[in-house]
Amino acid sequence: MAGTTEPLLLTPTKQRHRRSGYFAWGWKLAAAAVLVMLLLLAVASPLHHHSLPETVELTLLTGAVEKGAVCLDGTAPGYQLQRGSGSGSKSWLVHLEGGGWCSTLEECFNRGMSPLGSSNSVEPIQFTDAGILDSDPELNPDFYNWNKVYVRYCDGASFSGDTEARAQDGSTVYFRGLRIYEAVIDELMEKGLANATQALLTGCSAGGLATILHCDDFSAKFPRDVSVKCLADAGFFIDVKDISGQRSFWSQYDRLVRLQNVSEVLPKECLTSKNPTECLFPAEIIKSIRTPMFILNSGYDSKQIRLNLAPNTSGPDNAWLSCRDNIRNCNSTQIEFLDEFRNTTVNELKVVYDKKGWGMFIDSCFTHCQTIYGISWNSPVSPRLGNKTIADVVGNWHRGGGQGVKEIDCEYPCNPTCSSLLHT
Numbered sequence: 001m002a003g004t005t006e007p008l009l010l011t012p013t014k015q016r017h018r019r020s021g022y023f024a025w026g027w028k029l030a031a032a033a034v035l036v037m038l039l040l041l042a043v044a045s046p047l048h049h050h051s052l053p054e055t056v057e058l059t060l061l062t063g064a065v066e067k068g069a070v071c072l073d074g075t076a077p078g079y080q081l082q083r084g085s086g087s088g089s090k091s092w093l094v095h096l097e098g099g100g101w102c103s104t105l106e107e108c109f110n111r112g113m114s115p116l117g118s119s120n121s122v123e124p125i126q127f128t129d130a131g132i133l134d135s136d137p138e139l140n141p142d143f144y145n146w147n148k149v150y151v152r153y154c155d156g157a158s159f160s161g162d163t164e165a166r167a168q169d170g171s172t173v174y175f176r177g178l179r180i181y182e183a184v185i186d187e188l189m190e191k192g193l194a195n196a197t198q199a200l201l202t203g204c205s206a207g208g209l210a211t212i213l214h215c216d217d218f219s220a221k222f223p224r225d226v227s228v229k230c231l232a233d234a235g236f237f238i239d240v241k242d243i244s245g246q247r248s249f250w251s252q253y254d255r256l257v258r259l260q261n262v263s264e265v266l267p268k269e270c271l272t273s274k275n276p277t278e279c280l281f282p283a284e285i286i287k288s289i290r291t292p293m294f295i296l297n298s299g300y301d302s303k304q305i306r307l308n309l310a311p312n313t314s315g316p317d318n319a320w321l322s323c324r325d326n327i328r329n330c331n332s333t334q335i336e337f338l339d340e341f342r343n344t345t346v347n348e349l350k351v352v353y354d355k356k357g358w359g360m361f362i363d364s365c366f367t368h369c370q371t372i373y374g375i376s377w378n379s380p381v382s383p384r385l386g387n388k389t390i391a392d393v394v395g396n397w398h399r400g401g402g403q404g405v406k407e408i409d410c411e412y413p414c415n416p417t418c419s420s421l422l423h424t
């Protein structure tokens with residue numbers, strides 16, 4: 001239930017005005033004036049540096065429908081591709097959108113009427129002020145001129161299910177995330193991904209989990225001399241008891257695995273000794289991943305605290321409502337729960353220290369998804385570890401820069417760079 005709330009969405013694109021050739025002169029003057037004003041505004045507000053909205057059109061995969069690669073409601077899935085340029089023209093970043101999961105037939109049926117389950121109502125997002133998707137070299141020095149793809153999420157199971165079911169009204173609900181993922185990658189291959197010299201698979205939240213699930217199979221699609229890496233943002237979901245002592249998040253994953261038949265993508269090594277639900281948790285999956293991966297997560301991930309640690313708002317613990325809403329409202333007993341939650345995350349990530357070519361940035365800021373927002377990725381109020389922003393650390397890891405790319409923050413509230421303006 002909780003998994004379907006608050007879909008992760010960026011601002012939808014607004015219509016841009018087209019300039020008519022007849023009035024070019026007057027329009028140019030007016031445009032110049034507006035531009036000067038915008039520049040002045042940009043200089044005056046460091047948090048919203050540059051900001052001409054950047055429209056990247058939505059492409060629907062209508063040809064993939066016959067292969068069964070469809071959204072929950074049977075419509076064609078989509079993606080937005082922004083072409084790279086210059087030194088980035090053969091570099092590709094593929095970002096898998098997030099937005100929770102649906103793990104009952106009813107939830108999925110309802111989700112099929114929303115942008116996270118249907119392309120009927122989906123709007124393109126802007127690549128402006130969007131962190132790792134930004135094309136401004138100052139804001140996004142390592143990836144600004146890459147080919148960038150924002151793959152829309154409309155299956156409800158982290159691009160990983162493969163089955164279908166009949167809803168109460170007799171219509172079919174399609175669980176075809178795996179086919180969507182394959183169809184999108186196939187089409188991108190034809191559009192130039194096949195000739196990439198370097199590729200990065202990323203995603204946040206449910207898309208971060210998808211990145212972890214697909215990292216090795218993505219990498220296997222390229223020749224050995226291509227540099228392929230993965231960056232999972234806010235996708236490190238952990239298996240813990242909630243505040244009422246129940247494994248409610250595990251139960252949600254258990255329903256998800258069964259309903260949407262999430263099995264193909266789970267690591268074989270894990271499945272030999274554990275049940276599929278346990279193998280959907282990143283702590284298990286990363287044990288067998290061979291591709292270099294960067295794990296970006298807060299130890300106090302705001303969404304996980306809501307979904308996983310304190311999901312139950314019907315109980316007597318009203319105080320948890322305000323604590324879940326803002327960590328500043330938590331009392332000392334609650335902070336202890338949160339610290340324990342973080343400890344589990346940190347312990348499960350210990351294996352990363354032994355993995356060559358991996359990186360991590362585990363801050364202690366109350367936030368969720370830090371790559372796709374300019375404010376957290378690289379701004380004056382970005383979370384910093386060792387005085388470095390996420391853009392610095394990820395860039396350094398990506399360029400292969402030696403030591404210091406595995407960073408774990410101290411316990412909340414020790415990090416003075418954690419801003420209350422971050423996305424939660």
Ligand SMILES: *[C@@H]1O[C@H](CO)[C@@H](O)[C@H](O)[C@H]1NC(C)=O
Nearest residue numbers: 188189190191192193194195
């Ligand atoms: C890849 O490069 C080759 C050789 O330059 C070219 O013929 C081919 O069309 C390219 N393929 C794609 C998908 O861009």
Ligand SMILES: *[C@@H]1O[C@H](CO)[C@@H](O)[C@H](O)[C@H]1NC(C)=O
Nearest residue numbers: 244246248312313314315316
């Ligand atoms: C939520 O809290 C109520 C009251 O404490 C309890 O009866 C119920 O089992 C809890 N549900 C979950 C999913 O934890």
Ligand SMILES: *[C@@H]1O[C@H](CO)[C@@H](O)[C@H](O)[C@H]1NC(C)=O
Nearest residue numbers: 317318319320331332333334
């Ligand atoms: C914090 O809030 C919880 C939930 O209401 C309550 O049970 C606990 O006693 C409080 N702890 C302190 C130290 O006030």
Ligand SMILES: *[C@@H]1O[C@H](CO)[C@@H](O)[C@H](O)[C@H]1NC(C)=O
Nearest residue numbers: 335336337338339340341343
């Ligand atoms: C978390 O781990 C630290 C270091 O191992 C330990 O000192 C602390 O007591 C733990 N906190 C909780 C709440 O378990």
Ligand SMILES: *[C@@H]1O[C@H](CO)[C@@H](O)[C@H](O)[C@H]1NC(C)=O
Nearest residue numbers: 380384385386387388389392
């Ligand atoms: C942190 O980095 C900024 C700019 O990168 C620099 O100006 C500042 O001196 C650094 N602070 C410390 C404490 O190293």
